[in-house]
Amino acid sequence: MEIGKLYGLGVGPGDPELVTLKAARIIKETDIIFAPQSRNGKPSVALNIVQNIIDEREEECEILQPLFPMTEDKDELAKSWDDAAEMLFEKLSNGLNAVFVTLGDPTVFSTFSYVSKRLQKKGVEVELVPGITSFTACSTTAGIQLTEQDDIMVVVPQVDERLPKLLPYVDTLVAMKTSRHLDVLEDCINKDPREKEIVSVQNCTMEDENVVHGFVDNKKYFSTSIIKFKK
Template sequence: MAKLYGLGVGPGDPELMTLKAVRLIEECDIIAVPKSGQSINVAYTIAKGAIPDLDKKCIVELDMPMTRDKEKLKASHDAAAEQVKKWIDEGKNVVFLTLGDPTIYSTYAYVHNRVRDAGYETEIVPGIPSFCAVSARLNDSLTEAEEELHIIPASYDGTEEALHMKGTKVLMKSGKSIGKLKEYINSIDNPPSVKMVERCGMEGERVFTNIDEIDENASYFSVLIVRDKK
């Protein structure tokens, strides 16, 4: 039976793609990429860096709008899942490319759950998460000994409270919230250490080693690492 693969291409550098990811992309019949309104799909661009003749494959965009409108999101996820099921019914293996890892804040999960729950065969192929690549780019560890690690979607409510948890805080999906985050962190007594990498491993990468340097207008692809000062 044909299968759906949710495949993580990693954070940006094509050399960080796994051997399994490259093999499956080369072997599968259809490569699905999320269409979000951006002119260039980032996951596709990363994969093409590892597989130069990727454009010879059957590449299909699935509409995945960047919105929080629940009805629009449900409609797009339903439609994408139905299309994937049709391909599988035709005996075609499908790879759905996703930035970073498919299990971490990935649009793919909504399609995966629908296809899996309908009785089709599915498999998740992990990729290197962005925050691991960011920590490596900063030449530092994320945690040591008994330290806890918290992964926080910074563009949602509750971020300020989360910043007071013990351990290392990773702020993802920061986007337009960066300015607000800087202001709040600077208001804390004995504020924590904050570093950020924008577009890690991609063209236009920028590294910020303290909170005052951080550009409030940095792109969506920005990850902040917040640690208590020792």
């Protein structure tokens, strides 16, 4: 039995023009497009980014959009990853190749990693295709340098008790998905005595992009704050 190949493909932060040439080529050549959605009825953001590329294909392709719930319930998450892996393996077992499109880069806080591990255990060949990360896109949009010389940068998806211990050694902090932990983040940053520059970007490179100097208090999921501590 010939098993197809799985591509973990980063499609960047939101602007379709930031999809790499390699990613676009693979999307045009591959049999299955796998684009998870966060809840029923809401289209996949990653799929929307590459929809124009799919429309340019000479041949039809199958698009699968399984539900990946936005939850912290570990059992529910594990079940969704198991189900997605089984869905993909059924297609791959027929010799078809598949693309798993993911926002940003597939190696940075991507759900793809959980599905990939399950499929690799079944003998599936996986190839990663890098994409532009959201936080580098945020820094360019905001016109702020992330690092210089020997600066230490830390990227966090969630603020917990580890951050105050790390902060004295950090020159640049990137806090992703800040809508989930803004109060804790602000308290932690305010306790640091150093002067600092804070820029927050919402929906980076998308039509409703918003850049704010300081923190921004609302519930937009795609929110990133960059904090630069002055030496």
